[in-house]
Amino acid sequence: MIRYLTAGESHGDGLVGIIEGIPSNLFLDAEFINGELKRRQRGYGRSNRMALEKDLVKVLSGIDRGYTTGNPISFMIENRGKNIELIEITRPRPGHGDLTGTLKYNLKGGRNVLERASARETAMRVALGATCKLLLKEFNIQIYSHIIQIGDVKISEEVYSNIKEMDLLKVDESPIRVLDKDKEKEIIEMIDKTKEKGDTLGGIIEVIAKNVPIGLGSYTHWDRKIDGKIAYGIMSIPGVKGVEFGLGFDACGKLGSQMHDEIFYDGQRYYRKTNNAGGIEAGVTNGEDIVIRAVMKPIPTLKKPLRTVDIETKEETVAQFERSDVCAVPSASIVAENILAYILANEMTLKFGGDSIEEMKDNFNNYNKLIENR
Numbered sequence: 172m173i174r175y176l177t178a179g180e181s182h183g184d185g186l187v188g189i190i191e192g193i194p195s196n197l198f199l200d201a202e203f204i205n206g207e208l209k210r211r212q213r214g215y216g217r218s219n220r221m222a223l224e225k226d227l228v229k230v231l232s233g234i235d236r237g238y239t240t241g242n243p244i245s246f247m248i249e250n251r252g253k254n255i256e257l258i259e260i261t262r263p264r265p266g267h268g269d270l271t272g273t274l275k276y277n278l279k280g281g282r283n284v285l286e287r288a289s290a291r292e293t294a295m296r297v298a299l300g301a302t303c304k305l306l307l308k309e310f311n312i313q314i315y316s317h318i319i320q321i322g323d324v325k326i327s328e329e330v331y332s333n334i335k336e337m338d339l340l341k342v343d344e345s346p347i348r349v350l351d352k353d354k355e356k357e358i359i360e361m362i363d364k365t366k367e368k369g370d371t372l373g374g375i376i377e378v379i380a381k382n383v384p385i386g387l388g389s390y391t392h393w394d395r396k397i398d399g400k401i402a403y404g405i406m407s408i409p410g411v412k413g414v415e416f417g418l419g420f421d422a423c424g425k426l427g428s429q430m431h432d433e434i435f436y437d438g439q440r441y442y443r444k445t446n447n448a449g450g451i452e453a454g455v456t457n458g459e460d461i462v463i464r465a466v467m468k469p470i471p472t473l474k475k476p477l478r479t480v481d482i483e484t485k486e487e488t489v490a491q492f493e494r495s496d497v498c499a500v501p502s503a504s505i506v507a508e509n510i511l512a513y514i515l516a517n518e519m520t521l522k523f524g525g526d527s528i529e530e531m532k533d534n535f536n537n538y539n540k541l542i543e544n545r
């Protein structure tokens with residue numbers, strides 16, 4: 172089993188993370204982890220905070236000569252963009268945690284709420300998730316993401332399966348994480364216009380995991396279902412308001428005969444010609460790609476602020492504004508990739524053991540032999 176914890180405030184010294192349960196003898200490629208941190212920082216529509224931060228992971232424990240030892244691994248990421256005046260938040264922002272957090276923890280205002288509710292914390296979750304991606308790569312499992320929609324601009328009506336692996340790699344070259352250059356231009360213009368108006372945008376992301384073995388997760392008990400675990404992880408990304416698998420909410424308009432992915436056999440393995448289930452049936456992976464979509468609401472901090480109540484005077488006023496992203500959907504897609512990586516890596520250790528990478532691979536190969544020709 173793999174588990175992790177993070178700590179750190181958005182404008183404190185930095186973030187720390189501890190991950191436990193990564194098998195020994197895995198090369199902890201810090202360059203790869205830093206690459207993932209860089210991918211998360213890119214994306215059109217972010218505030219100048221992202222220009223100030225240069226997220227780099229410092230590995231504090233758990234490795235020897237670059238390889239994991241089985242000991243807990245700990246990371247640190249420094250905050251560089253922390254030098255703002257940390258004034259109290261007494262005019263809570265609708266849509267952020269300011270008011271609920273102030274009341275729940277009996278605080279003076281929202282400052283220490285936003286410090287932790289902030290998506291700054293997702294930088295550490297990406298570093299921890301990237302460690303899980305390194306483990307998944309040992310089993311040839313790859314995770315990709317791209318953007319389906321920003322604001323009211325839909326990239327395409329096509330379903331995910333028309334996007335080839337090579338094209339999914341090219342998505343990284345786009346500041347919006349889309350392939351269509353015309354749509355990219357349209358979205359950039361929309362973000363600029365929205366910024367001028369003091370408003371914000373949300374969107375829809377799609378995350379795809381390829382080469383996932385059959386049999387991760389379980390139908391035997393509700394809290395072992397892998398779709399439930401994935402939904403929990405993706406929903407925990409700040410701003411995410413919905414998750415769907417495969418056809419998701421569109422399943423509603425289909426007949427059973429149009430929805431379910433018929434089963435075929437090619438002489439060696441079972442396969443499907445469609446993937447409306449998004450790679451999961453009965454809480455268990457079925458060997459097809461895992462396909463998830465998630466919707467992110469528009470950013471709650473508005474330069475043209477919404478109405479709120481001053482928590483000291485109780486008078487109607489407008490919400491506080493410091494600096495803020497206008498759109499962070501491309502960054503959220505990288506966070507989602509790395510959260511999915513954690514869930515899948517954890518399931519891999521639950522199924523194949525997690526003490527050493529060699530033992531895990533042996534178990535994986537034996538399982539593949541077992542299900543071959545079944």
Ligand SMILES: Cc1cc2nc3c(=O)[nH]c(=O)nc-3n(C[C@H](O)[C@H](O)[C@H](O)COP(=O)(O)O)c2cc1C
Nearest residue numbers: 267288289290409410411471472495496499502503
């Ligand atoms: C990568 C990323 C960047 C974000 N940037 C901002 C931001 O600059 N300003 C803001 O108000 N919210 C931002 N958010 C969203 C808030 O963190 C989020 O809406 C808030 O914590 C309340 O949580 P909830 O939307 O899940 O209810 C960002 C989210 C992500 C994933």
Ligand SMILES: C=C(O[C@@H]1CC(C(=O)O)=C[C@@H](OP(=O)(O)O)[C@H]1O)C(=O)O
Nearest residue numbers: 218220288289290291294409494495496
């Ligand atoms: C720092 C990050 O995102 C932050 C997430 C965030 C929020 O409220 O969620 C608010 C902004 O922080 P600040 O108020 O300092 O500009 C974003 O920049 C990051 O992604 O690393």
